[in-house]
Amino acid sequence: MSSSSLYRRLRGLFNHSPSSAPRFNKPNPSPPSSATNKPNKSTAGPASAATPPNAERRLQNLVKNFIKRSESALFRRRKGTYDSTVRRLATHKKFSMIEEIIEAQKKYKDIKDEGFAIRLIMLYGKAGMFSHARKLFDELPELNCERTVKSFNALLASCVNSKEYDQVETIFREVPQEVSIEADVRSYNIVISAYCEMDALDKAILFFNAMEKTGMEPDLVTFNTLLTAFYKRGQFLEGESVWGMMESKNIAPNIISYNARLQGMVQEKRIQEGIGLLAEMEEKKIEPDVHSYKALIKGFCEDGDLEEAKKWYNKLKENEITPNKSIYGTLLPFLCEQGDFEFGLQLCREAIDNQLFINVAEVQRVVDGLVEVSKIEEAKDLVELCNSKNYLNFNLELPQTST
DNA sequence: CTAGGGTTAG
Numbered sequence: 001m002s003s004s005s006l007y008r009r010l011r012g013l014f015n016h017s018p019s020s021a022p023r024f025n026k027p028n029p030s031p032p033s034s035a036t037n038k039p040n041k042s043t044a045g046p047a048s049a050a051t052p053p054n055a056e057r058r059l060q061n062l063v064k065n066f067i068k069r070s071e072s073a074l075f076r077r078r079k080g081t082y083d084s085t086v087r088r089l090a091t092h093k094k095f096s097m098i099e100e101i102i103e104a105q106k107k108y109k110d111i112k113d114e115g116f117a118i119r120l121i122m123l124y125g126k127a128g129m130f131s132h133a134r135k136l137f138d139e140l141p142e143l144n145c146e147r148t149v150k151s152f153n154a155l156l157a158s159c160v161n162s163k164e165y166d167q168v169e170t171i172f173r174e175v176p177q178e179v180s181i182e183a184d185v186r187s188y189n190i191v192i193s194a195y196c197e198m199d200a201l202d203k204a205i206l207f208f209n210a211m212e213k214t215g216m217e218p219d220l221v222t223f224n225t226l227l228t229a230f231y232k233r234g235q236f237l238e239g240e241s242v243w244g245m246m247e248s249k250n251i252a253p254n255i256i257s258y259n260a261r262l263q264g265m266v267q268e269k270r271i272q273e274g275i276g277l278l279a280e281m282e283e284k285k286i287e288p289d290v291h292s293y294k295a296l297i298k299g300f301c302e303d304g305d306l307e308e309a310k311k312w313y314n315k316l317k318e319n320e321i322t323p324n325k326s327i328y329g330t331l332l333p334f335l336c337e338q339g340d341f342e343f344g345l346q347l348c349r350e351a352i353d354n355q356l357f358i359n360v361a362e363v364q365r366v367v368d369g370l371v372e373v374s375k376i377e378e379a380k381d382l383v384e385l386c387n388s389k390n391y392l393n394f395n396l397e398l399p400q401t402s403t
Numbered sequence: 404c405t406a407g408g409g410t411t412a413g
Contacts, residue, residue: 058413088413118404153404160405189405196406224406232407256407263407291408326409357411391411 051092059089063097067104076110082123090127098127102136106143117145118154125158130167133158152181153190160194168194185211189221196229201238204229218249224256231264239264255281259291266299274299290321294330301334309334310343325356332362341369345378352389360394371399 051059066085069075089098102120110116117140124133137155140147152175159168172191176183188211195204204226211218223246230239243261246253253261258281265274274296278288293316300309313331316323328351335344344366351358363386370379376398383396 055413062413084413091412115404122404150404155404157404184404186405191405193405219405221406226406228407254406259407289408294409324409329409357409 051094055092059092059094059097062088063100066101070101070105070108073108073110076105076108076116079119082119083126086123086127095127095129098123098129099132102132106139111143112145114140114146114148114151117143118151121151121154121158122161125154125161128162130159130162130164133162147179147181149181149184149187152176152179152183153186156187156190160190160197165194165198185216185219185222188216189219189225192222193225196225199233201226201229201233201235218251220246220251220254220257223251224254224260227257227260231260231267234264234267236264236268253286255286255289255292258286259289259295262292262295266295269299269303271296271299271303288319290316290324290327293321294324294326297327298330301330306334306338306340310340322354323350325351325358328356328358329362332358332366336362336365336369339369339373341366341373341375342378345370345375345382348382349385352385352392355391357392360392360396363394364396367396368399 062085066081075081085101086098089095089101102123105111105116105120111120117136121133121136124130124136133155137147137151140151145151155175156168156171159171168191172183172187175181176187188207192204192207192211195201195207208218208222208226211222223242226242227239227246230236230242239261243253243257246257258277262274262277265271265277278292278296281288281292293312296312297309297316300306300312309331313323313327316327328347332344332347335341335347348358348363348366363382367379367382370376370382379398383398386392386394386396
């Protein structure tokens with residue numbers, strides 16, 4: 001099938017769908033729109049729900065230390081520290097502190113490096129402070145920082161990260177003209193992913209088509225964005241269309257593409273096809289990962305097939321993949337439902353070995369089940385094991401038994 | 404600077 005007929009097919013799908021007006025998600029619940037922090041509610045009354053004084057002081061110290069430490073050039077390369085500090089401040093809605101930290105970075109020569117500037121723009125975006133991101137972007141020339149499509153993309157991504165969805169299109173359309181920058185494939189990908197996040201897949205496809213019309217070639221990321229969006233929402237046929245389009249363009253799917261399709265197949269109850277897809281991945285030397293196995297395990301759990309679910313869990317282990325919390329979260333309730341508490345016990349022990357945060361209710365269910373089948377010693381061991389782990393913060397108890 | 408992902412808060 002030619003690529004253009006696939007395009008028509010896909011477009012057709014959308015023309016006939018009950019296409020609705022673009023739906024914008026609610027704006028960020030607390031987008032700081034001005035440069036100043038809102039005064040705390042605590043001023044309105046006695047010690048209420050606002051940041052407690054101790055926490056407030058800790059955060060102030062955090063900011064002070066951060067600014068002090070950022071005098072060191074070595075420190076300024078530590079992206080992770082910047083990320084985690086801003087994330088922490090953002091969860092406490094300390095936007096003026098974030099501004100303080102980021103503005104303090106502008107006095108270092110690093111700001112002439114576009115990469116550094118991009119990091120700061122992205123930090124504002126992740127904190128939900130898009131207007132600050134925009135301001136910094138506008139200031140780059142006077143800070144002697146070269147401004148290319150990369151910082152434009154950072155600005156656009158910040159817009160999406162701050163969930164200022166209604167601004168994305170305007171930014172995409174207007175900023176390049178204002179500053180003589182040309183959008184690239186990444187710019188398009190960011191806008192497409194924004195539409196997908198908004199659940200406006202019809203707009204995503206329209207934009208995808210528009211992109212093609214300008215002669216811009218979609219890449220692997222473009223396709224993965226669309227594949228994930230369709231398959232995740234159970235629009236399997238549309239996903240398959242996109243997959244076919246990707247093939248016709250000779251873009252080789254990677255693990256992300258395959259996992260998206262695998263999840264789509266499982267959702268469609270086409271588990272056997274999914275197993276076939278996993279085999280295809282292996283043939284192509286794209287090693288299935290924890291998410292690939294998770295898809296199959298989930299499928300078999302939903303199918304009530306205990307043997308197959310356990311089988312795929314064992315295959316995951318054979319391939320030396322470390323299960324994550326989602327594997328246990330999928331399997332444990334199912335094992336309890338099926339009365340396989342021994343296997344449940346084994347999984348709990350493993351999860352704890354791996355220091356995973358498992359769900360207390362799930363573990364309690366295993367404990368109760370073990371007692372029900374008179375495996376009192378095992379139940380007791382599990383209770384003690386869990387309660388002894390500080391990180392879990394559990395306080396499990398053995399259910400009463402009639403002796 | 405763009406794609407998925409079962410995550411603490413400090």
